[in-house]
Amino acid sequence: MEIEPARPIPAPALAPPDLSQVGPPSSPLPLPKIFANDPAPPTLVTQGAEALLYRTTYLLPSIACALKYRPSKPYRHPILDARLTKHRILSEARVLVKCRKEGVPVPAVFALDEKEGWLMIEWIEGEVVRIRLNEWLQRRKEEGEELRARHEAVLKGLMARIGSAIGRMHGVGIVHGDLTTSNLMLRGGSEDLLADDKILEGEVVLIDFGLASQSTADEDRAVDLYVLERAFGSTHPRAEGLFSELLVSYGKSFKGATVVLKKLEDVRMRGRKRSMLG
Amino acid sequence: MIAIGLEGSANKLGVGIISHPSPGKAAIILSNIRHTFVSPPGEGFLPKDTAKHHRSWVIKLVKQAMAQAKVTIKDVDCICYTKGPGMGAPLQSVAVAARMLSLLWQKELVGVNHCVGHIEMGREITGAQNPVVLYVSGGNTQVIAYAEQRYRIFGEALDIAVGNCLDRFARTLEISNDPAPGYNIEQLAKKGKVLLDLPYAVKGMDCSFSGILASIDILAAELKANPEQRDPITGEIVTTADLCFSLQETVYAMLVEITERAMAHVGSRQVLIVGGVGCNERLQEMMGLMAKDRGGSVFATDERFCIDNGIMIAHAGLLAYKTGFRTPLEESTCTQRFRTDEVFVKWRD
Numbered sequence A: 001m002e003i004e005p006a007r008p009i010p011a012p013a014l015a016p017p018d019l020s021q022v023g024p025p026s027s028p029l030p031l032p033k034i035f036a037n038d039p040a041p042p043t044l045v046t047q048g049a050e051a052l053l054y055r056t057t058y059l060l061p062s063i064a065c066a067l068k069y070r071p072s073k074p075y076r077h078p079i080l081d082a083r084l085t086k087h088r089i090l091s092e093a094r095v096l097v098k099c100r101k102e103g104v105p106v107p108a109v110f111a112l113d114e115k116e117g118w119l120m121i122e123w124i125e126g127e128v129v130r131i132r133l134n135e136w137l138q139r140r141k142e143e144g145e146e147l148r149a150r151h152e153a154v155l156k157g158l159m160a161r162i163g164s165a166i167g168r169m170h171g172v173g174i175v176h177g178d179l180t181t182s183n184l185m186l187r188g189g190s191e192d193l194l195a196d197d198k199i200l201e202g203e204v205v206l207i208d209f210g211l212a213s214q215s216t217a218d219e220d221r222a223v224d225l226y227v228l229e230r231a232f233g234s235t236h237p238r239a240e241g242l243f244s245e246l247l248v249s250y251g252k253s254f255k256g257a258t259v260v261l262k263k264l265e266d267v268r269m270r271g272r273k274r275s276m277l278g
Numbered sequence B: 001m002i003a004i005g006l007e008g009s010a011n012k013l014g015v016g017i018i019s020h021p022s023p024g025k026a027a028i029i030l031s032n033i034r035h036t037f038v039s040p041p042g043e044g045f046l047p048k049d050t051a052k053h054h055r056s057w058v059i060k061l062v063k064q065a066m067a068q069a070k071v072t073i074k075d076v077d078c079i080c081y082t083k084g085p086g087m088g089a090p091l092q093s094v095a096v097a098a099r100m101l102s103l104l105w106q107k108e109l110v111g112v113n114h115c116v117g118h119i120e121m122g123r124e125i126t127g128a129q130n131p132v133v134l135y136v137s138g139g140n141t142q143v144i145a146y147a148e149q150r151y152r153i154f155g156e157a158l159d160i161a162v163g164n165c166l167d168r169f170a171r172t173l174e175i176s177n178d179p180a181p182g183y184n185i186e187q188l189a190k191k192g193k194v195l196l197d198l199p200y201a202v203k204g205m206d207c208s209f210s211g212i213l214a215s216i217d218i219l220a221a222e223l224k225a226n227p228e229q230r231d232p233i234t235g236e237i238v239t240t241a242d243l244c245f246s247l248q249e250t251v252y253a254m255l256v257e258i259t260e261r262a263m264a265h266v267g268s269r270q271v272l273i274v275g276g277v278g279c280n281e282r283l284q285e286m287m288g289l290m291a292k293d294r295g296g297s298v299f300a301t302d303e304r305f306c307i308d309n310g311i312m313i314a315h316a317g318l319l320a321y322k323t324g325f326r327t328p329l330e331e332s333t334c335t336q337r338f339r340t341d342e343v344f345v346k347w348r349d
């Protein structure tokens, strides 16, 4: 057996450093065919984790709606791609309808075409929790310590509202599959809401149900909470300490919730053991 | 400053010597050599055999690395070794060697987190500044991003690592472990065409592979029993290459998906792939296509750096050493579990 040779010169990277980080995507972002000739074409609002999110209107110019388009992913094998896109559009629509019917705060469904990969839903005026929370935490950081107690109460209030929204969803037999602060919105976005303390106010609306499914298993519910807990820790390390507030209000939100919280401890334990594998 | 790094958390033993010239200048790799313990086809590497391999090679490698680097003991500032995570016995055998060098040469020790070693070396080599990192190897599958002095884990495999899934399937097929089982699967997959239906298991930014492994093992057993099998959709004869192809297409699609989700979540357009599975060209290609659609780019290194090596341990160790970090002899243990986010990253803003 030979020792592999050393090479004294640093290897060239396979890709040269990209300094034009903020440029637009290289290919023009696509629209579903039937919207292509729209006299008032939908405007691209954001590129999510999988989907392109456009703002447009539904039936009347006064009814704003969100067009969630999942263009085919060039990196995926076409058969796998078609299968996943279709499955996710349909399950998202099904779950939204069910949640809506049961009074869980989610956008209403207007229309869809699972073959073409799009879904039209109610427009939620507001912002995702991640953005609001980061902005809020940033302001606290700049401000220093003094106002802590009062401010902490505001954050606790938000955590409690998130906990009970998730509890209601679980209570009607839905698990989300991708709970993060990017997939929770705060309704309300007028100027005065953004005035300091109000920034964390507004109704919590759950979005992005592409990975959701119908389940009442404690394990599935606990994994939902575990995913969110870790997302909190990694995305908002400064707010991690208040995650317990979320769990307390979750615990009161539906009948089986305390059992789920017990299960959550098992799921966490498994997570810790896993890190042993190296 | 100059550091020597010793790595042996799995079946590769690596020794590397790095020099950090003045601040702001690129690191210089003085030597980076490796010796791999290869197990026979159908078998994995056992901890005790691997540890024995490391013990019998470590002196030779250190001597050769020093000779190639053209440095003397006097030039070396510190001795860096992998503290974890990894397999217990191999880690310990290398830690013992590091302690011995420390006493013999009168140099201080720096215990390094293996995952942080991969990340820092990847950043140094590619110039990626603040990427989302996909760390994929035989023992790890993690999606990582830096925030506030830590590499934070956004997603990970909930059961077995992706590399472990590939390695175990190579064992099922009894294909060679030389140079690496994953490499041989990749070569076979290039000849595959038919995509077989496998479970696709993504949960947010997490994923799991044991269900896929179970399914592909069943398909392999069926194929062995009946080699004339045809794909129900295309009518083509199914081959072993198709199995490898389907496995790769499925697991890499999952990895790209969870990486994209993390990029959207943290608002980054750069991806850095590190770890042994990161050598896979199909994974790099798929990641590149995804990044392009987000207006970004992918960074990867070649086998010298993505496969376990000593230079990354020397590099990350020296970064820590320069901030004043030391591992006293009494604390120079190793640990099989050592999470990436446990390390306080003092050397970044």
Ligand SMILES: Nc1ncnc2c1ncn2[C@@H]1O[C@H](COP(=O)(O)OP(=O)(O)O)[C@@H](O)[C@H]1O
Residues within 6 Å of the ligand: A046, A047, A048, A049, A050, A051, A052, A053, A066, A068, A107, A121, A122, A123, A124, A125, A128, A182, A183, A207, A208, A209, A210, B264
């Ligand atoms: N109904 C809606 N109204 C307004 N904005 C929305 C709505 N749904 C989603 N968004 C915005 O679009 C982004 C992406 O949508 P999401 O459903 O999460 O798709 P993805 O699967 O791509 O993450 C969200 O993070 C949010 O900012």
Ligand SMILES: [Mg+2]
Residues within 6 Å of the ligand: A048, A049, A182, A183, A208
């Ligand atoms: Mg989303």
